[in-house]
Amino acid sequence: MFDKYINYFDDLKSLYAQMDQAYDEVAEAYDFHCSGCSDNCCLTRFFHHTLVEFLFLRKGFADLDEDVQEEIRIRAADVNEKVKQAEDSGNVSRVMCPLNINGLCVLYEYRPMICRLHGISHEFAHPIKNKIFGPGCHEFEAQCNKKEYMAFNRTPFYQQMALLERRIREKSGINDKFKKTVAQMLVSNMETNQDNIL
Numbered sequence: 001m002f003d004k005y006i007n008y009f010d011d012l013k014s015l016y017a018q019m020d021q022a023y024d025e026v027a028e029a030y031d032f033h034c035s036g037c038s039d040n041c042c043l044t045r046f047f048h049h050t051l052v053e054f055l056f057l058r059k060g061f062a063d064l065d066e067d068v069q070e071e072i073r074i075r076a077a078d079v080n081e082k083v084k085q086a087e088d089s090g091n092v093s094r095v096m097c098p099l100n101i102n103g104l105c106v107l108y109e110y111r112p113m114i115c116r117l118h119g120i121s122h123e124f125a126h127p128i129k130n131k132i133f134g135p136g137c138h139e140f141e142a143q144c145n146k147k148e149y150m151a152f153n154r155t156p157f158y159q160q161m162a163l164l165e166r167r168i169r170e171k172s173g174i175n176d177k178f179k180k181t182v183a184q185m186l187v188s189n190m191e192t193n194q195d196n197i198l
Helices: 003-030 051-062 066-088 113-117 138-144 155-172 182-187
Strands: 122-126 130-134
Touching: 003 051, 003 113, 003 138, 003 155, 051 066, 051 155, 051 182, 066 182, 113 155, 122 155
Parallel strands: none
Antiparallel strands: 122 130
16 A cells, blocks of 8 residues: 555655654763653644655554554544644643553654654754754753753754655645644545545
8 A cells, every 4th residue: 555655665764764863862962861751742732744754654553453553543533532622622732642552652663753853952944034943842951951052953854854745745646735643644534635645
C-alpha cells in the first residue's frame, strides 16, 4: 500500500536522523535530560502540517499488530472527543497522545518532526520576520535557563522538509493544506479528498 512512497520515506528517515543527531548534540552540550516531567510534551496538542509525515506515521501504524491498532484507534477517538469537549467549554486541552502507552511512544521511530525537536530553545530564519527564537519546554528552562545560550538552528530541517513535502505532493497530486494532530491522523479514514491518497 505504501510502496510507491518508499523513496520519500527513506529521505524522511535520513532527515529525521539528522534532526535527532543535532538535537542530541545540543542537549548534551546543555547537559539537558528529558526525565518524563509532569509537563509531558505528549500532553501538548501539536498540529502537524506535512503529508509526508502523515503517510509515514500511517505506515508505522499499519505495521503494528491488529489488536494494538484497535486499541490505539479507540484511544485516538477518545482523545479527539476530549479535545472537542475542552474546546467547546473554552478550555485548553491537555490529553495524552494515543501513541503514548505506559509512558512510551509505540511509534517512536515514526514520530513527527515537532515531537523530535520540541524541548530545547531554538531559532530559525523566517523568510519574512528574519530570525525567530523559540523557548524551550518548562523542564528545559528549569534545568538550563542560567546556562549560556547555544544555538539550535531548525532552519535547515524546515527547508529540507519543505522540499520533501513538495516532491511527495507532486507525486500524490494532493495540494490541500494539511493540519492534523496525531490523534486525528490515526482515525482518518482516508476517504476525503485530502486523504484519498493511498
